[in-house]
Amino acid sequence: MLPSLLIIDDFLSDPLAARKAALALDYDPNNKHGNYPGHISTQPLEIQGLDERVSATIGAPVTAAAGTSHGHCRVTLKGDKGRSGVHIDPAFYSGILYLSLPENCKGGTEFFRHKRTGLERVPNDPLAITKAGYSDINALIEDVVNRDTLHKAKWERTMLIPMRFNRLILFSPWLFHNSGAAFGTSPETGRLVHLMFFANAKR
Template sequence: MIAKHGRARDKRAMLPALTIIDDFLSDPWAARRAALALDYAPPGAGGNYPGRDTTGALPVDAIDASVSRQLGVELVGAPGTEHGHCRMTLKADRGRSGVHVDPAFYSGILYLSRPEDCLKPGAGGTDFFRHKRTGLERVPANGAELAATGYDTVDDLVADVVNKDTTHPAKWERVMRVPMRFNRLVLFSPWQFHTAAPGFGTDPESARLVMLLFFARAGR
């Protein structure tokens, strides 16, 4: 959930709304071990999201380069985001917000939960939504689309749609769930209305474990 957007929207329509890359890392088990070895914020210290984030990031240069090649755009970590940090979410974890958009040019989620945990009932990946009152599935990509919504500015739309209804599940209709799969990278436009599927597991080994990726265009 964010309130201001501005330049993060520049030319965002040129990239695909959603890309799924399976078997992304050559050694995902090493990445998983490294993720579990990081320091995590204490329970209850999370922000709007359910679960606990790491206090530091995993190395991301190779990931940035690989994603840049995949998309044909030079990308770097978005300033002020948790690019490369990991998040661990247990079944009992709850957050203070739900459906949201990200303050980035492009977003990514790398799933690092064990294969057997990804297959369990309820082990969801990432959910995308339609806002029932407006019929919107994303923040408009240009001025013409924005004008058609009846809102004067993007910030007005986000305030009245996303921030107002983020914690009201009945206001949203889920249109798609990307299933959780070990070593699956999901890349998507951050301006689509989305949220993480519910957490699972009872300890770090069995928890929902992901690496968070928030990209900016190089030189911007």
């Protein structure tokens, strides 16, 4: 069974070089094609050996998930708003590497329980989906995630993984989650992260 959540501190051997490379990427506002707050890089930031290291860590072979922003960086500044809130990811496994400097780090990544159903994730077992009152997984996602994504009162925060420079969190994309508070007035002082969306390499 895959671990639901892992935290790896001091992930990169040279995080300042990765941060410098991330800040040098282009964050064209016209490149935005999602519901997230902030701006995403037009090109990915390659991390040598990433797939192999994550595969060894979670005990399953992974590769970049097609059609996602895997490997891209995102900058979110104070006041930036998105068109969604609590969500799940279209992937086999997810990861976020924090690249904001220690003196700027705030918030992190939040995880939630859906109050009406009591669920903390989309179940991967058909029996659990039926027990939750849904005919199939798509009906559950539509009624819980898509319907209530922006309604804060519908969710209870269960956990905050604090942002820490060079901290990688790896987690099941089916967990209900959202990015923490945005901050800063420039890319150098804002919320800077490297995004990871993995597919199962066995498929």
